[in-house]
Amino acid sequence: MSNYGRRYQIQKDHPPSDEYMDRYLTNKASALRYPTTPDIASVVARRLAADKAANTYRANERALRPRTRHTGLAVVCIVALALVTLVAVPQMRAFVGNLSVGVWRIVRNAPEAPNVPGVPTITPVYPWDPHLGGETDIGSAIAAQGTGVMLPSYPEDLGLPDHVYYQHDLNNMMIFVWMEPDQPDMPAVALYRFLSTTTEIEVVAPDDKIITQMQQVAGNSVITIPLKVGGSKATWIEGQYLFNVEHIDDKGKLAKQMSEVMDGNTLVWQPIGGTYSFKLVTHTTLNEAVRMAESLKPLSPPPTPYPTKAPTSPSSRLDVSGETGLYKLDTYAGFKLEVPAIVDMPELIAPDRIYLQSNDDMGKTVIMAWYTPGRTDDLRMVMMQGTWDDSIDAMNTQTTKLVQTTTIRGNSAEWIAENTYSIALAQRPSDLHSYEAKWVEGPQYMYVNTPDGKTELAARSLIANSHTLAWQVDGVKYRLETDLPLEDAIQVAESMR
């Protein structure tokens, strides 16, 4: 007999009250058996990833760039493609199910999902938060932190980070992020540096319980492996988790907290006796991550000054307008700004002077200048980047005079190399990652042809006895003036990040 019926029997012709119905429904409705809730989260994640991949693909297609930063990227892509192909074969899926490669991470133990035509069952790498506070540039970070800045010197082509964050409120935490070269929204590597003495690291599940080894998080297994990095205790973490950094003040109270949802492979370590602990989030293998961790080198000005060049040429001086700083300069310039990123030459990372110039003919031009260390009157290197209207293709190899044509205030102008040693050296074609470059030995002078038929000196190389390496990538022109030999200039140019 149902309770509802029993109540009716008692009350005869009086229908049950709202209160009774309320209790009855509350009781009965809870007994309803529902189908097992399917794994909606995974399917939603794949759909969103497919959306993102499609958007990224479209964006990449629009801004297709032949240049790649890492020479090994093509290999990585081929391996990734091969793995995706392998995963499509059921027999091979179990074998490769735990691998993580390059941009994409193959989902471990992924349930069979309804296939969306043309969309591979892959998810993007760990989420990226582009709105982290405290964004700065590497030069400012070095200035603020002195010898405290360390970066991996492995792999050799990693270069400088694309983003640098200095979280002063979190006890000077620094975050360095390298993006995938062809996917500016996709991080490849993130390195966190935080004070060992005042922070506590916890791996926290969504329900705020501290994860122990092998604990499940939202259906994904989180694997932690204790190991050593350079003799220091370290932990390798695979799987999705929340990374919590808490800053405990002198009184033992929680002063600041930062949480990140992580889905990359993570290596956390604390060098013996070191002031800082580090966390490396990447999608490489454990062995590769350990190699990166062990390759950390201080990125600070060398303790002994470089030998200075003397005498200083009086023409090595700067008389340039529009001085500015690096921070957010990309936005103002309208193109992606690059700086030399040679780990062994950290003094080149932060230019000593930066200028932004704009005019109708030349477009936006950024001029960076480096002094010889300890000598504010001796220019060592000048880099111009911009969208000015000229073409290195116009370089004339038939004469030692005409080197490059351009336009100044509506008048034709020419860069002239007057002191070239020989035509072969003066205009030696070079190769920068397959991009044609021109090397002009000896200083150059720019002459403008005025409407009244005169020729006036409009500009000159900023460095006396300098040479020039000029190249162009995706519409952005680069002009490096230096007194370094060609081989060193090429190294500087190829390190541009």
Next chain:
Amino acid sequence: MISRARRGNDAAWEMLVRDHQEAIFRLAYLLLGDAHEAEDIAQDVFVRAFRALDTFDSTRPLRPWLLRITTNLAHNHRRSVGRYMAMVKRAISASPEYSTGLGERTSQQWEAQTLWEAVRRLSTHEQEVVYLRYFLDLSEAEMSATLDVPPGTIKSRLHRAMRRLRAVVDEDFPALREERLT
């Protein structure tokens, strides 16, 4: 977590989905009466919600917002022609995966199932308030946020739904009142 998801953090959103997917799937199942359709709707709810996170007032709880999207999508879905075709297709190749195990039901489960069938005779608005209040156990405040109506309207809708449900049971579900019939 919501603010991270709003900034495009897919993993944060996945965690939120896991927190709420059962309630969303169940409401869709109650409204549509079909597990496959409920799953489709639940997926759409979370995908659409993610895309519309910028419009969400993060000072408010997330669940009522998701439930509201669910009721809207289910309402639209019920009226679509494609739904009929999909049901026919599934009827031809029926899968046992969503079986609720009829043979193993206890009398309580049978009563709950019959009660649900009675509730499905009510109007859409009446069904919604009954499902939210009794099947998903929402408070009146949460119902008010979900259906975007004042609490007073929730009370009156519940009262009307109850009155209608009594009538439906009296007329069409005598088994629920077997004692009175005997």
